[in-house]
Amino acid sequence: MHMRPGYGMFQQQTTKMQITPQLRKAITILKLTTPELLEVIQQEVTENPVLEIAGNKGDAHNLTPTFFHGARRTDHDNDPLLNIASNEVSLERHLKEQLGFIKKIPPSIRCTVSFMIGNLDHNGYLRSTLPEISEVRKLELAQVERALRILQSFEPRGIGARDLRECLLLQVQSLADCFPLVSLLIRKHLKDIANYHLHKLSTLLQVSTQEIQAAIDVIKSLNPRPGAAFHIETVHYIIPEVIIEKAGEQLVVMLPQAASSGLSVSGYYERMASENSDNNELNRFLSGKLHAAKFFLKCLEQRRRTIFRVTQAIVEEQRDFFWHGYAHLKPMTLKQIAEKLGVHESTVSRATAGKYAQTPWGIFELKYFFPSGLQMDIGDSASSEHVKTRIKTWISEENPRKPYSDQKLADLLKEEGISISRRTITKYREELGISSSVRRKRI
Incomplete structure (x- = not known):
């Protein structure tokens, strides 16, 4: 009997995981950072009337605003930090204040200087050309040049420069005891300075390498971005999720009072739901809100427990680091912790991403404790952080006249049993912000 292919309908049982809205919400809450969690709690309290936050004054870790029952008004007025005036001064304001002290200049020149100030980038460079400014302001080029000279006389020196060379020269002009070689190097040999061609410059300019070295040291002390100090960047606050401390001969993992510690289901609405069970519409509304609120609280508690368990496992695996410091951080993977706790690797990833721990050695993201490893000749492994620590130590102790090359x-490291290529050394050195041996060499 031959079977012929064809189409048909049949039933088949399969097992697969379906992500429900509740599970998706629990996963989302777990991967939130503390600032993000505070925003979600604020949103939930605003949207769900049965959730309320009790005041918890004096708790440094509870950063959630207090809510008043009824009017639901946010109590920001009692936070003295919110009433402190900012002392940050923008670059534009700083320069215009200096312009205000100059009295005897024509209004057209004053307006042109003000116009230039408004066209500086955040590093303090003037990106518009003088002919462009002349055309816009309807002034002679000589008048625009005069306005530029006024701007370039302001503090910080180097403001209003049109390129790096001009920026550095403006700063050199303000130095009282600066020898001419510095200006010469800036005007004509910036590329050789960048490549640290000391002997080439010494031969070309007929001066000793020591003089070249001294001039380069002066140039290094100048600021290539004079306006950057006035650039106001967004401040990102770190709130540790866990605290790890030494207690005698033990390491203790503690959780600060959670941002959700004052969050609870309102007893008033629970009583209302039970007293109005005959009112189907009201009861259905309150039951839905109560169920959503209790599930949200359950997700918060589950997030808290998961982060605590993951941190405990990290401390057990990285015990040497917490007792002895950076050089003792060993390679570890998310999979190791997941297997130790009997959870999925993605759960550990979500529990550690963007979460910070306060330790005896400083504050670290939990992801920091999962460094990559390098094989050692003795069969063990060393973390990249350990290698970086050794590199940093050796360079700090090297002879500046004969600095260590990457090789x-x-x-x-090979002598310590760690096999590593020169290219990897270069990568780690650059990540540490350390210059090459050629640039570190002192003559």
């Missing part, structure tokens, strides 16, 4: 650093 030499690789050889030193």
Whole structure:
């Protein structure tokens, strides 16, 4: 009997995981950072009338605003920090204040200086050309140049420059005891300075390498971005989720009072729901809100427990780090912690991303405790942080006249049983913000 292919309908049972809205919400809450969680709690309290936050004054970790029952008014008035005036001064305001002290200049020049101030980038450079400004302001080019000279006389020196060379020269002019070689190097040899061609410059300019070195040291002390100090950036606050402390011979994991500690279901609405059970519409509304509120609180508690368990497992695996410091951080993967706790690897990833721990060695993101590893000759492994610590230590102790090359650093690590390529050493050194041996060499 031959079976012929064809179409048909049949039943088949399969097992698969379906992500419900409730599970999706629980996952979302777990991966939230503390500032994001505070915003979600604020939103939930605003949208769900059965949720309320009790005042909890004096708690440094409870950053959630207090809500008054009934009018639901946010009590910001009692926070003295919100009433402190900002002392930040913008670059534009700083320069215009200096312009105000100059009295004897024509109004057209004053307005042109003000116009230039408004066209500076956040580093303090003037990106518009003088002919463009001349055309816009309807002034002679000589008048625009006069306005630029006024602007470039302001503090911080270097403001109003049109390129790096001009910026550095403006600062050199204000130095009292600056020798001519510095200006010469800036005007004609910036590229050689960047490449640290000391011997080439020494031969070309007929001066000693020591003089070249001294001039470069002066140039390094100048500010290539004079306006950057006035650039106001958004401040990102870090709120530790966990605190890890030494207690005698033990390491203790503590959770600060949670942002949700004062969050609860209103007893008033629970009583209202039970007293109005015969009112179907009201009862249906309150029951839905009560169920949503209780599930939200359950998700918050589950998030708290998961972060605590993950942190405990991290402390057990990285015990040497918490007792002895950075050099003792060992390689570890998310999978190791997941298997230790019997959870999925993605759960550990969500519980550690954007969460911070306060430790005896400072504040670290929990992700920090999962460094990559390098194989050692003795069969063990070393973390990249350990290697970076060794590199930093050796460079800090090196002879400045004979600094260690990247290959030499690789050889030193080889002697400690860590096999690592020169290219990897270069990568780690650059991540540490350390210059090459050529640039570190002192003559």
